[in-house]
Amino acid sequence: MSCCDNCEKRIDQNEIMQMFMETGALLQGHFLLTSGKHSGQYMQCAQVLQYPRKAARLGRELALKFDGVEVQTVIGPAMGGIIVAHEVGRYLGVKAIFTERQNGEMALRRGFQLSPGEKVLVVEDVITTGGSVKEVIAIVKEAGAIPVGVGVLVDRSGGKADFGGLLLHSLLQMNIEASEPDNCPLCAQGLPWEKPGSRGSK
Ligand SMILES: [Zn+2]
Numbered sequence: 001m002s003c004c005d006n007c008e009k010r011i012d013q014n015e016i017m018q019m020f021m022e023t024g025a026l027l028q029g030h031f032l033l034t035s036g037k038h039s040g041q042y043m044q045c046a047q048v049l050q051y052p053r054k055a056a057r058l059g060r061e062l063a064l065k066f067d068g069v070e071v072q073t074v075i076g077p078a079m080g081g082i083i084v085a086h087e088v089g090r091y092l093g094v095k096a097i098f099t100e101r102q103n104g105e106m107a108l109r110r111g112f113q114l115s116p117g118e119k120v121l122v123v124e125d126v127i128t129t130g131g132s133v134k135e136v137i138a139i140v141k142e143a144g145a146i147p148v149g150v151g152v153l154v155d156r157s158g159g160k161a162d163f164g165g166l167l168l169h170s171l172l173q174m175n176i177e178a179s180e181p182d183n184c185p186l187c188a189q190g191l192p193w194e195k196p197g198s199r200g201s202k
Helices: 013-022 052-064 080-092 131-142
Strands: 026-032 038-043 073-077 095-102 105-108 119-127 146-155 168-173
Touching (some): 013 052, 052 080, 080 095, 095 131, 105 131
Parallel strands (some): 073 119
């Protein structure tokens, strides 16, 4: 099933990068991050996932990375993992569910259930440390289900993310550098910074 001929094509890293740039999911400039650090790039996957056909293509491409792996359910952490799980699950023709925080603890809610032995693919939009993904893997294991891999749109861990040896695939690997304002090379050039998201709302 596809929406157009283009959807039948595999997309390579350059095209994926292009999708992120043209939708504003990846911004180039000089940004103040919520951490207080400055960066020349800013990523917000929701900007590309707001377009369902683009989300579907990314989900399909991520699903294809796990060709040959048996998957019965796709799961991702809210919010970032919901659409990714949905689109990967759609392509694979399997159930897609999500975890969410309840009093700070990651949990399966809304009657979502995993069964012992169920083969589960864990997905997320972006990982830096991979903390949320690890919490989801713990939930999968607690249910007696079997995590078969981790799929992310963007791996920002610099190759450091490790999920106990689980198969990890990403569509993009990015190292977004951030520095303290005192140390910022862009500030040193005298370039004005902006808060991400303030563009277009001026
Ligand atoms: Zn700066």
